[in-house]
Amino acid sequence: MRPDVALIAPYPPPGVRHGGASGVASYTANLAEALAGAGAEVAVIAPVAPDAPRDHVDGRVRVLRRFAPGARGLHRAARAALRTGAPAVHLQHETFLYGGPAAAVAGLAGALRRLRRGRPASVVTMHHVVAPGTVDGAFTRLHRVRVPARVARAGLALVRETVRREADAVVVHEPAFARAVPGATVLPHGVEPARPADRATARARLGVADGPLTVLCFGFLAPYKGLEAALEAARLAGGDVRVVVAGGPHPRVGDAYPRALRAAHGDHARFTGHVPDPDVGPWFAAADLALLPYPRPVSSSGALALALAHGTPVALSPELAACAGAPPRLAVPREPAALAGALRALHADRAALARLGEAAAAMAADRAWPAVARRHLALYEEVAA
DSSP: OOOSEEEESOOOOTTOSSOSSSHHHHHHHHHHHHHHHTTOOEEEEEEOOTTSOSEEEETTEEEEEEEOSSTTHHHHHHHHHHHHTOSEEEEEEOTTTTSSHHIIIIIHHHHHHHHHHHOSEEEEEESSOOOGGGOOHHHHHHTTOOSOHHHHHHHHHHHHHHHHHHOSEEEESSHHHHTTSTTOEEOOOOBOOOOOOOHHHHHHHHTOOSSSEEEEEESOBOGGGOHHHHHHHHHHHGGGEEEEEEOOBOTTTOSHHHHHHHHHHTTTEEEEESOOHHHHHHHHHHOSEEEEOOSSOOSOOHHHHHHHHTTOOEEEOHHHHHHHTOOGGGBOOOSHHHHHHHHHHHHHOHHHHHHHHHHHHHHHHTTBHHHHHHHHHHHHHHHHO
């Protein structure tokens, strides 16, 4: 059956939702499921993976693994998407997602041109958005970019302009990112439906003690997430606060960074390593607070979406709160001493913690996946017309 839309994106292996080498994989699985739930026939053109078959069905979604990352990967993905006959092709793009600079620039341009020749409606979601003028030495150090800042600026500008020129529509997740990509459509990162786990059961299973404020930093470990500030704040807060860093190393960063964090902060924080799918919900249930102290956000946060889904109160850096359009009360300082004070205050005033939960719930109400999927389908129809 010809699908209504073909998504080009990473996808988790069968039976897993929060898996893969990038958060874009679980995002794609949620988007595909929501589109199918809205009545669309959906095919996903995904990279080949050693732990997944070439073809499989995930609920109502067909997953076709047809390309390997690299300079020619996206070209092959575009060809496979055209073969499905879908009237709309939607590429999920993030810098370096498909195999490094060649795929990010040259491969992207070739794939989009091939789609244009084939004449389906082409949509690109930019998961990684940076205003080139903000790229300096501090940015390249934070993101472990191993080229001079001027080269990174030029490369990111080229990616942005390639997408704007070659795609029929561009999607970003937050209003702040639309300012960096003129003409983009803002469709928020969806919040997946989740049945919150029982808190007492989750705490007992995961070994989370009552008493301290349990602060969860969830997701791949990478320097751009501001974990050092959270961990130093935990040290300064003493026994009132216990930070749990739950996640494995970011594939692009490697193991050295997590080892350095453990060496510096292992005596006052807990590091879980990779969190298997069945433990994702329990960790958010066991935590008192999900903390996201990102200093310079360049993408919507999947960890924030998970916290909202599971009803966990959240605290965000001022930069992330502004980027996501979050209520101001959800912002906490990033400077470790001030952050430690804010966390100690939440430990002492659980009513204030509950108010953070209420503000987070209001934020989640605007980002439910069914509503986000309907907006995607409307965009596909608009572009195709």
